[in-house]
Amino acid sequence: MAINFQPPAVAELEVSLFGPGTGECIVAHLGDNEWMVVDSCTVENKVPVALDYLTKLGVSADRVKLIVISHFHDDHIAGASALIEACSAAEIFISGALTHEESISYSLAHALGDVLVDKAKPSTYEIAKIIKSIGDRHIEFVGANQVLYRKNNVLVHSLSPSSRAIAQSRLLFADRLLKVETEFRKLANKLHPNLCAIALHICNGRDTVLLGSDLEVSNDPALGWEAVILDAKKPITTAALFKVPHHGSQNGHSDAVVKTMLRERPISILTTYNSSSLPREEDILRIKDYSSGLYFTSLPKVRAPIRSRAVEENLLLVAKSRRVVTRNMGHIQVRMLDGVSTVLLNTHASVAA
Amino acid sequence: MAQVNMSNPKTALADPFEYFLKREASVGVRRYRELNVVKPLRKDVSSVDYVPSAVSAREVGDMRVVRAPESAIKKTSVWSEINQTWEGRVIENSPGSREFVAIISDKTCKSNPDEEVVIGYESVIESDLDLISEGAVFFWNIGKYRKYSEKSGKVGPAVNKYELRFRRLPPVSAETIEHIKTLSKGLSKIIHGH
Numbered sequence: 183m184a185i186n187f188q189p190p191a192v193a194e195l196e197v198s199l200f201g202p203g204t205g206e207c208i209v210a211h212l213g214d215n216e217w218m219v220v221d222s223c224t225v226e227n228k229v230p231v232a233l234d235y236l237t238k239l240g241v242s243a244d245r246v247k248l249i250v251i252s253h254f255h256d257d258h259i260a261g262a263s264a265l266i267e268a269c270s271a272a273e274i275f276i277s278g279a280l281t282h283e284e285s286i287s288y289s290l291a292h293a294l295g296d297v298l299v300d301k302a303k304p305s306t307y308e309i310a311k312i313i314k315s316i317g318d319r320h321i322e323f324v325g326a327n328q329v330l331y332r333k334n335n336v337l338v339h340s341l342s343p344s345s346r347a348i349a350q351s352r353l354l355f356a357d358r359l360l361k362v363e364t365e366f367r368k369l370a371n372k373l374h375p376n377l378c379a380i381a382l383h384i385c386n387g388r389d390t391v392l393l394g395s396d397l398e399v400s401n402d403p404a405l406g407w408e409a410v411i412l413d414a415k416k417p418i419t420t421a422a423l424f425k426v427p428h429h430g431s432q433n434g435h436s437d438a439v440v441k442t443m444l445r446e447r448p449i450s451i452l453t454t455y456n457s458s459s460l461p462r463e464e465d466i467l468r469i470k471d472y473s474s475g476l477y478f479t480s481l482p483k484v485r486a487p488i489r490s491r492a493v494e495e496n497l498l499l500v501a502k503s504r505r506v507v508t509r510n511m512g513h514i515q516v517r518m519l520d521g522v523s524t525v526l527l528n529t530h531a532s533v534a535a
Numbered sequence: 536m537a538q539v540n541m542s543n544p545k546t547a548l549a550d551p552f553e554y555f556l557k558r559e560a561s562v563g564v565r566r567y568r569e570l571n572v573v574k575p576l577r578k579d580v581s582s583v584d585y586v587p588s589a590v591s592a593r594e595v596g597d598m599r600v601v602r603a604p605e606s607a608i609k610k611t612s613v614w615s616e617i618n619q620t621w622e623g624r625v626i627e628n629s630p631g632s633r634e635f636v637a638i639i640s641d642k643t644c645k646s647n648p649d650e651e652v653v654i655g656y657e658s659v660i661e662s663d664l665d666l667i668s669e670g671a672v673f674f675w676n677i678g679k680y681r682k683y684s685e686k687s688g689k690v691g692p693a694v695n696k697y698e699l700r701f702r703r704l705p706p707v708s709a710e711t712i713e714h715i716k717t718l719s720k721g722l723s724k725i726i727h728g729h
Contacts, residue, residue: 286718363709504653
């Protein structure tokens with residue numbers, strides 16, 4: 183069924199998940215026409231998809247009350263600075279791992295702007311723009327167990343990153359910064375694994391949502407999902423809607439999360455990550471096994487552009503495999519009211535068979 | 536031409552330039568590709584210590600050309616036509632399976648969408664293998680290449696060829712890094728309040 187572009191009811195909780203194949207953005211209605219945006223990706227003309235969607239709903243950008251930058255990877259941050267600029271009433275929350283001098287230095291060193299071609303790669307430029315805007319806007323750093331939003335019965339609670347994850351990331355960023363000074367210039371590298379991402383728990387007293395971001399398991403009780411599970415202060419309501427962490431990958435999966443933080447057979451939604459072919463067949467089977475339904479932002483196959491025969495022949499000599507990176511935005515819209523959930527998809531999103 | 540004893544630098548003093556050229560050819564001393572003019576060696580200086588240095592235009596007066604620009608005499612094959620250029624960035628490197636995943640952006644027809652390709656290490660020249668890592672940028676040309684024979688003066692047939700070269704952009708300077716660190720410290724202080 184097509185997406186409903188009528189604004190949700192006052193008490194309705196909505197989670198809209200967007201994904202163009204490599205990218206993720208969540209737009210959530212918390213109630214009373216107040217909205218939260220988690221991460222960002224863009225549609226045509228580099229417009230943040232969250233703004234595009236809110237415009238279609240007829241919701242003013244001023245109704246966005248909080249913007250959460252869960253981590254700095256390219257697929258979660260495109261258009262974030264434009265989004266922040268447009269949503270002037272929103273509080274900005276950034277993973278604590280990105281607010282220390284080591285990580286800020288790393289971002290700034292990869293956002294010098296003196297190499298024009300590098301500007302097309304968003305992550306560090308976006309983070310640098312956001313961090314530099316401090317003074318004009320208040321930026322709040324996020325660790326585990328913080329309340330990011332509270333109104334009436336609605337509570338948005340951060341579950342991660344743990345303090346150990348933040349400390350560890352400072353060392354990693356400092357190490358990477360050393361390489362900036364000694365090696366040939368590269369684009370910013372990802373930090374592996376994703377232990378500094380912000381996972382969120384939303385509850386309005388009747389319905390609960392768990393947004394897993396890209397948080398991974400670690401085999402360390404102080405890091406990743408293990409730290410969340412061991413945290414006795416976390417909210418206790420179990421989620422009926424689960425945004426599966428890290429594109430459904432095995433290293434984002436925790437049995438303990440499924441057993442203790444989710445209701446029996448929740449609705450699971452996820453964004454695909456085509457660069458790493460996530461989710462894989464076995465991931466889909468695993469998630470389906472504990473879910474009442476699995477929905478993901480998938481992409482129709484797109485034909486590669488036709489080039490001259492000589493070019494095609496040479497391309498095939500070098501490239502072992504090849505596919506077009508599409509920008510078709512998949513959209514999963516879930517609305518929840520008093521325990522009843524409705525899931526709607528656009529033409530690019532799909533349900534696991 | 537007198538024979539130059541390569542093993543004994545003292546005998547080489549008789550003809551230092553001959554010595555330099557021979558030594559370069561035989562033991563592969565560091566090549567100064569841009570160097571066409573060198574200062575004549577003083578007779579009282581051991582050629583062992585002799586390292587040719589680049590000279591300013593003011594100094595050229597009593598000097599002689601010992602080698603024409605390399606590009607003019609060595610380059611015997613050239614691109615005659617470049618049909619396709621991509622700029623790529625490595626997003627995943629798998630040294631174990633000797634391949635990497637990259638996103639390539641079409642620079643020839645910019646309206647074309649980005650493509651994701653898997654490229655084997657065998658397609659990358661030896662000297663660039665060390666540069667393959669996540670975030671590395673490369674350029675990929677496909678076109679026609681023609682060989683030129685210096686001897687006959689003839690241009691050979693065009694052959695299809697690709698070239699994939701990794702970017703070697705100098706690192707960020709220590710001065711810039713220091714400036715960045717100071718700025719970051721200030722910004723972090725504002726966010727954390729200490």
